[in-house]
Amino acid sequence: MSTHTATNMKAVPPPIGEAPTPWKVFARVASTIWSNGKARIGIIILGTFILLALLAPLIAPYGASENGFPRSTDASPEHWLGTTAAGEDVLSQLLWGSQISIFVGLVAGLLSTVIAVLVGLSWGYVRGFGADVINFVVNLFLVIPGLPLMIVIAAYLSGGGIGMIIVVVVITGWAWGARVLRSQTQSLRSRDFVTAAVFSGERPFRIVFREILPNMTSLIVGNFFGAATAAILAEAGLEYLGLGDTTIVSWGTMLFWAQNSNALLTGQWALLFAPGLCIALLATSLTLINFGVDGISNPRLREGAKK
Amino acid sequence: MTSHGTEKLLEVLDLSVDYGYGTEATHAVRTVSFSLEHGEFVGLVGESGSGKSTLGFALTGLSKPPAHVTGGRVLLDGVDIASLDAGDLRHQRHGGIAMVLQSGMNALNPVRSIRNHFIDIFKAHGHVARDNWHARAEELVGKVELPKQVLDRFPGELSGGMRQRVSIALALSLEPKLMVFDEPTTALDVLVQHAVMNTIIELQKKERFTAVLISHDLGIVLESAQRVMVMHEGEIVEDGSASDILNNPKDDYTRMLLSHYADPRAEVVELPGFEDRSARTAAGKPRAAAATHAPTVSSRERRTDQKAMVVSNVSKVYPAPRRGESPVTAVDDVSFTLEPGEALALVGASGSGKSTIAKLITAVEKPSSGSIRFGDIDVASLRRSRFRQLHSDVQMVFQDPYAALNPLHTVEYTLTRPVVNFTGLHGQDARRRVLELLDTVGLSPVEEFAAKLPHQLSGGQRQRVVIARALASNPQMIIADEPVSMLDVSLRAGVLALLEDLREQWGVSLLYITHDLLSARVVTDNIMVLNKGRVVESGNTADVLRNPQDEYTVRLLDAIPNPGRKGAA
Numbered sequence: 079m080s081t082h083t084a085t086n087m088k089a090v091p092p093p094i095g096e097a098p099t100p101w102k103v104f105a106r107v108a109s110t111i112w113s114n115g116k117a118r119i120g121i122i123i124l125g126t127f128i129l130l131a132l133l134a135p136l137i138a139p140y141g142a143s144e145n146g147f148p149r150s151t152d153a154s155p156e157h158w159l160g161t162t163a164a165g166e167d168v169l170s171q172l173l174w175g176s177q178i179s180i181f182v183g184l185v186a187g188l189l190s191t192v193i194a195v196l197v198g199l200s201w202g203y204v205r206g207f208g209a210d211v212i213n214f215v216v217n218l219f220l221v222i223p224g225l226p227l228m229i230v231i232a233a234y235l236s237g238g239g240i241g242m243i244i245v246v247v248v249i250t251g252w253a254w255g256a257r258v259l260r261s262q263t264q265s266l267r268s269r270d271f272v273t274a275a276v277f278s279g280e281r282p283f284r285i286v287f288r289e290i291l292p293n294m295t296s297l298i299v300g301n302f303f304g305a306a307t308a309a310i311l312a313e314a315g316l317e318y319l320g321l322g323d324t325t326i327v328s329w330g331t332m333l334f335w336a337q338n339s340n341a342l343l344t345g346q347w348a349l350l351f352a353p354g355l356c357i358a359l360l361a362t363s364l365t366l367i368n369f370g371v372d373g374i375s376n377p378r379l380r381e382g383a384k385k
Numbered sequence: 386m387t388s389h390g391t392e393k394l395l396e397v398l399d400l401s402v403d404y405g406y407g408t409e410a411t412h413a414v415r416t417v418s419f420s421l422e423h424g425e426f427v428g429l430v431g432e433s434g435s436g437k438s439t440l441g442f443a444l445t446g447l448s449k450p451p452a453h454v455t456g457g458r459v460l461l462d463g464v465d466i467a468s469l470d471a472g473d474l475r476h477q478r479h480g481g482i483a484m485v486l487q488s489g490m491n492a493l494n495p496v497r498s499i500r501n502h503f504i505d506i507f508k509a510h511g512h513v514a515r516d517n518w519h520a521r522a523e524e525l526v527g528k529v530e531l532p533k534q535v536l537d538r539f540p541g542e543l544s545g546g547m548r549q550r551v552s553i554a555l556a557l558s559l560e561p562k563l564m565v566f567d568e569p570t571t572a573l574d575v576l577v578q579h580a581v582m583n584t585i586i587e588l589q590k591k592e593r594f595t596a597v598l599i600s601h602d603l604g605i606v607l608e609s610a611q612r613v614m615v616m617h618e619g620e621i622v623e624d625g626s627a628s629d630i631l632n633n634p635k636d637d638y639t640r641m642l643l644s645h646y647a648d649p650r651a652e653v654v655e656l657p658g659f660e661d662r663s664a665r666t667a668a669g670k671p672r673a674a675a676a677t678h679a680p681t682v683s684s685r686e687r688r689t690d691q692k693a694m695v696v697s698n699v700s701k702v703y704p705a706p707r708r709g710e711s712p713v714t715a716v717d718d719v720s721f722t723l724e725p726g727e728a729l730a731l732v733g734a735s736g737s738g739k740s741t742i743a744k745l746i747t748a749v750e751k752p753s754s755g756s757i758r759f760g761d762i763d764v765a766s767l768r769r770s771r772f773r774q775l776h777s778d779v780q781m782v783f784q785d786p787y788a789a790l791n792p793l794h795t796v797e798y799t800l801t802r803p804v805v806n807f808t809g810l811h812g813q814d815a816r817r818r819v820l821e822l823l824d825t826v827g828l829s830p831v832e833e834f835a836a837k838l839p840h841q842l843s844g845g846q847r848q849r850v851v852i853a854r855a856l857a858s859n860p861q862m863i864i865a866d867e868p869v870s871m872l873d874v875s876l877r878a879g880v881l882a883l884l885e886d887l888r889e890q891w892g893v894s895l896l897y898i899t900h901d902l903l904s905a906r907v908v909t910d911n912i913m914v915l916n917k918g919r920v921v922e923s924g925n926t927a928d929v930l931r932n933p934q935d936e937y938t939v940r941l942l943d944a945i946p947n948p949g950r951k952g953a954a
Binding site: 269270271273274275276277278279280289292293 | 747749772773776777780781783784785788789790791792793794799802803806807851854855857858
C-alpha cells in the first residue's frame with residue numbers, strides 16, 4: 079500500500095527543471111560541506127597547508143638541506159624556529175617537509191580507497207565461494223595488528239623512500255574501508271533498481287560500478303579522508319622510527335632527527351613541537367572535513383541547517 | 386449523530402501549515418476550518434500530498450520542522466493548542482488527544498515487554514494507582530481484542546496486526562477525548578487490515594471518544610466513519626455525512642475518487658477507462674481508448690513466435706529461519722500455464738507465495754522441485770550468465786516505482802541500457818527507440834521526459850518509466866508485481882489501462898500479481914487464488930470472484946472496503 083507519512087507531503091511533483099549538470103551537483107555538495115562549521119575550519123586548515131606546501135620554494139627562507147648555519151640555536155630573527163643539530167633551518171624544513179606529508183597522505187589515501195572500492199564492491203555483490211575467499215583475505219588484514227605489520231614490511235622493503243612508505247600504508251590501510259563499503263553494497267544490491275538492472279540485461283561489472291557505486295559516493299569520499307588521515311599518521315610514525323629514507327626532509331624524519339639529537343634535553347622544543355603540531359593539525363583538518371561529508375550521506379547529521 | 390448536544394470538542398479556525406519558508410514554501414494546509422463534536426467518528430480522506438497527515442499532526446501539536454503552523458488556531462475544549470509549551474502539551478495527553486500512527490507498530494521498544502510499555506505510561510502520568518497497574522493493562526489489551534498473555538511478550542514476538550493493536554491500546558491508556566488514527570491499517574496485510582479496522586470501529590462505539598480517521602482509502606473511510614471530510618491540495622473540498630458523500634457527492638474531486646471504487650463481485654464491473662471485461666471480450670472490442678494515451682504500435686507487430694510459460698508441480702522450500710524451527714514452504718506444488726496473450730491474476734494475502742512465484746519464473750530464485758519451462762528455455766536450471774536470453778522475453782514491472790529507478794540516472798539512461806543490451810541498437814537508433822518507448826507509455830513531450838531524473842517525476846510517471854523499461858526488449862511476457870499498490874487511486878486506472886492496451890495491441894501475456902481483487906477483475910481473464918503457497922481456487926476471473934468456492938477467497942473478498950456495502954445493508 080502507499081507509504082504515506084508526513085514526508086510524503088513533500089512529494090508534490092516538482093516544477094519541470096533541467097537535470098542538474100555535474101558542475102551544479104559538485105557546487106551543491108561543496109556548499110553542503112562548507113555550510114558545516116567544523117568542515118569549514120578543516121577546509122581552511124587543509125587549504126593553508128596545501129598553499130604553504132606549493133609555495134615552499136618561494137617562501138621558505140633557506141633550502142631544506144642547507145646546513146651551513148650555527149648548530150642547535152634557539153629561535154632568532156634569522157631562524158624563526160631555530161636550527162637543527164646538523165645546522166639546518168627548522169622553518170624551512172617544516173615548509174619543505176609539508177610537501178612530502180601532504181603528498182603521501184593524499185596519494186596513499188587515494189590508492190587505499192581505490193583498492194577498498196574495488197574489493198568492497200565486488201565482495202558485496204558476489205555470493206557463494208568467491209565471497210568467502212575475499213572474506214578470508216580481508217579478515218586476515220584486519221586481524222593482523224597494523225603497526226607491527228607495517229614495520230615488518232617496511233624493514234623488508236628497506237631503503238625504498240617515499241614510494242615504499244606509500245606501498246606499506248596502502249597494504250595495511252585498505253581493509254577497513256573495504257569492509258564498510260561491502261556492507262553498503264550488500265544493502266544496495268537488494269534494492270529494486272539493481273534487480274531491474276539485471277532484467278535490463280546488464281553485466282555484473284556494470285551493475286556494480288554504474289548502478290551501485292554512484293549511490294555511495296559520499297561514503298567513498300568519507301573513506302578517502304579517513305584513509306588519508308591514517309596515511310599521514312602512519313607515514314610520520316614509520317619515518318619517526320627511522321624506517322623510511324632518513325635523508326629526505328619530511329615531518330616524520332624531522333621528528334626522527336630531533337629525537338636522535340635529544341632535542342628535548344637540549345631545550346630545543348621547537349624541533350619536536352613544530353612538526354608534531356603540523357601532523358596533528360593536518361590530520362585534524364581531514365577529520366573535520368569528514369564531518370561535513372557525513373552531512374551529505376546522512377542529511378539528519380547536518381548541523382546548523384535551517385530549522 | 387451524537388447525544389452530547391452541540392458542544393464542540395475541537396475547533397479548527399483558518400489553520401495553515403507550510404513546509405519551508407519564503408518563496409520555497411509548500412502550502413500543505415491552506416486555511417482549513419472545521420469543528421468536531423463529542424463522540425463523532427470523522428474520516429479525513431485525500432491522496433498523497435493532499436495535506437491530510439500534516440493536518441493530523443498539527444491537530445495534535447506534533448508538527449515537526451520543516452512543517453510549521455503559519456496561521457489559525459486549534460482549540461481543544463476552548464484551549465489553544467499552539468499556546469501550550471512542551472510540558473503543558475505532555476499534560477494534556479492525558480484526557481486530551483492521542484494519535485495512532487501508520488508505523489505505530491514499529492514504535493514499540495523491542496527490548497521491553499508489552500507490560501512495561503503500559504507501566505511506563507502509568508508512571509509518567511500517575512493517573513493509575515500502582516496496585517491497579519496490571520489489572521488496567523489487562524483491561525486495555527482486552528479492549529483491543531488481545532489475550533492478556535501478550536503483556537509478557539516482547540514486540541518482536543507479535544505480528545504486525547497485534548503490534549498495531551497494542552499501539553492502539555497504549556493510546557487508549559490515557560483516556561483520550563480525541564483519537565487521531567493516521568492510516569492505522571495501511572502497512573498491514575489485507576485480511577489483518579479488515580480485522581483491525583473492525584476493532585477500531587467497535588472500540589469507538591463503546592468508548593465514545595471522538596475519532597479522526599486519516600486515510601487515502603475512501604472505501605475504508607466511508608465504511609467506518611459517520612462524517613467524511615475530503616481533502617485536496619491542502620483544502621477541505623467536501624464535508625458531509627458518509628451517506629451524503631456516497632450517494633450525493635457535490636465536489637468533482639470526490640466524484641472522481643468515488644468513480645474508482647466498485648465491487649469486484651458485481652455482475653458488471655466498470656472503472657474509468659474500462660468497460661466491463663466480459664462484455665468487452667464477448668463483443669471483441671478493445672478497451673475504450675479514450676481514457677489514456679493509446680500505445681503506438683509502429684515499432685513492432687504482434688509477435689508470431691509466441692511461447693507459453695509452463696509451470697508444473699513447482700515447490701520452493703526455504704531453510705528454517707532459526708535453529709529448531711521447521712523449514713518454510715513458500716510455494717507448494719503449484720502448476721499453471723500462461724498462454725501467449727493471456728492475462729492471469731495471481732492473488733493472495735501477503736505470505737501466500739505470490740511474489741516467490743514471480744522470482745521463480747524469472748530465474749531469480751531456483752525451485753526446490755518441479756519444472757518451469759518458457760518455450761525451450763529451462764528456467765528452473767538457468768545459469769546466471771544466460772539470464773539475458775530469458776529476460777529478453779520475460780520482463781518485470783516492480784511494485785515500488787520509487788525504489789525501482791536508480792535515483793542518479795536520467796530516464797534516457799535507464800531506458801537506453803535494455804535497448805542496447807537486447808536489441809543491439811546503438812547511438813541515434815537507440816535514442817529513437819527510447820523516445821518511441823516514452824511515447825508508448827504516454828510520457829510526452831518525450832525529449833523533456835528523457836532528460837529527467839526520477840525525483841522530478843510523480844509516482845505515476847515513474848511507474849510508466851518502469852513499464853517502458855520492461856517493454857524495451859520487446860518482451861512476450863510481463864510480470865507485474867502489485868504495479869499500482871503504491872500509487873494514488875486516481876493514477877491507478879491510468880497505469881492499469883496502459884498495461885491492458887499493451888497486452889491487447891502487442892499480444893504480450895501478463896502475469897498480474899496483486900492482493901487487489903478489483904484491479905484483477907478489470908485487467909485479467911483468469912485468476913489463481915493462493916493461500917500459504919497452495920492454489921486454492923482458479924478459473925475465469927469474473928466467475929471466480931462472483932461465485933467464490935473457497936472460504937479463503939470469500940475472506941479476501943470480504944476484506945475489501947466497499948463504500949456501497951454500508952449503504953446497502
